[in-house]
Amino acid sequence: MLSKNKIKQLRSLHLKKFRRSEGLFVAEGQKLVFDLLDSEMKVREVFCTPELIATVEGKGFNPKNIHTSQPADLKKISQLKSSPDIVATVRIPEHSLSWEEIAGDLCLALDGVQDPGNLGTIIRLADWFGIKNILCSEDTVDLYNPKTIQATMGAIARIRLHYGNLPNYLQWANEMEIPVYGTFLEGEAIYSASLSPNGIIVMGNEGKGISDDVEPFIQHKIHIPNFPADRMTSESLNVAMATSITCSEFRRRMMPNKS
Structure with a gap:
């Protein structure tokens, strides 16, 4: 015992x-x-x-x-x-932040995500789509919350999270000319927008979206349109669902055209 x-x-x-x-x-x-x-x-x-x-x-x-x-x-x-x-x-591992690595691939950034289950699911999605790094604002829920750990289903072993001042992170990205995308209701439809194979994708808080402190550093505002466009529908998507759709479209653009 x-x-x-x-x-x-x-x-x-x-x-x-x-x-x-x-x-x-x-x-x-x-x-x-x-x-x-x-x-x-x-x-x-x-x-x-x-x-x-x-x-x-x-x-x-x-x-x-x-x-x-x-x-x-x-x-x-x-x-x-x-x-x-x-x-x-x-x-608890200690991860170093490599801007050279981030500049050459896709990276997620989380702006105040609060639900442990959402964070765990996003980590699992990052693992699925080959995204190795996630930048997190200081008020994003703790990675090692038991509910978050459980929701990752083991993906925590392969994804590196970096907590810090998110506006500062994105300012550095701007200075390094790394594309920064953000999801907004008034953004350009993701299916017609020009998407790069590398860059940082910012996902906002469950209720408030991307914060006023972070928005000035977003270079490309994108939106997941509902279908059909004039139909009454839910106000917004769950942040983990939106992350899944967004990552899928970015990665789809990278697939070779077999036609």
């Missing part, structure tokens, strides 16, 4: 201040934990039922850092509705 102190320590990692002070976050469930074990992420400890120990050891993980745990203890650690059979603590 896990000690009360160990359970308390693991539960504390659900809060941002303790994650930052200890440099750790929690991953739950077989899909996520096994993906992280297979990645370059540094898994510190694994807590699992006896049935999974052989699988964890088979991935080359140090047996000394595997703790046999009963379902009742794992439930006390977890924030999932259904108790997982495996939980891991993982070292």
Whole structure:
């Protein structure tokens, strides 16, 4: 059985201040934990039922850092509705920001995205569309929020997030002549707009969109039109849905024409 102190320590990692002070976050469930074990992420400890120990050891993980745990203890650690059979603590990585890399490819920028599920889904989308870097405003929800981690479905191991002053980031991009796109209701229809194979795509807050501080650095305003144009429809798309459509159109333009 896990000690009360160990359970308390693991539960504390659900809060941002303790994650930052200890440099750790929690991953739950077989899909996520096994993906992280297979990645370059540094898994510190694994807590699992006896049935999974052989699988964890088979991935080359140090047996000394595997703790046999009963379902009742794992439930006390977890924030999932259904108790997982495996939980891991993982070292928070430190990523350096390479403007040379960003200048040569597509990059996402998130301006005040607040919902952990949206952020996790956007990270998963970035992984799917081969986008390696995401710039985040300082008020964007924490990447290591348990709900965000869960929503990434393991994509967190392959995507680098950089939190900082987003207007400053975009000002540097402007000075380096990196194209900066932003999604606006009054923008040009994305399907007819000229899109470059590289650049930064800014996605705004769920309710307010792109902020006044960020808008001056947007060079190209784009819009996802509804269909048909004169039909009454929803006021806007969910930010993760809009990110999916936008990334798909940018990447579609890069595909070779086989005709």
